[in-house]
Amino acid sequence: MLDNLIGELGPWxxxxxxxxxxxxxLIAPGFFLVWIGLAAVIVGALSLAFWDSTFWIWQVQLLIFGAFAIIVALLGRRYVYNNRQITDEPFLNQRGASLVGRTATLKEPITEGRGRIRLDDTYWTVMGPDLPAGTRVKVVASNGRDLTVEMA
Incomplete structure (x- = not known):
């Protein structure tokens, strides 16, 4: 069935x-299938030119498709990562990183290296030296949900 469909469509x-x-x-976004799809369109354009040639067998087409898929994916990755725009909100969607440098009061003491602080409307788990509750601390780093603090 697939052979018949490919035979009827030819280079298309x-x-x-x-x-x-x-x-x-579009259905399952991940920004990867776009590069493979572009490689298939490129091989389709080559197929329009070489379809009746004796060397343009399906094995050659698959090899060229694989090569173009790798090349286009690498070029696309380079293009996307080199064209990042500078934003006025560099910590957007990185809430923990935006808290670095702020000070707060410990709500729970830091014992065995872990405690809790409240910043704005959220309680955060903190790591740092053992300190009693009520101590002013400064956030020096962020690691996901955990903040690293030192005495302010």
């Missing part, structure tokens, strides 16, 4: 596969 089968992959990126 790569275009169909490419657009299916691009549509799949």
């Amino acid at each position: 089968s790569w275009w169909v596969a490419g657009f299916v992959l691009l549509a799949a990126e």
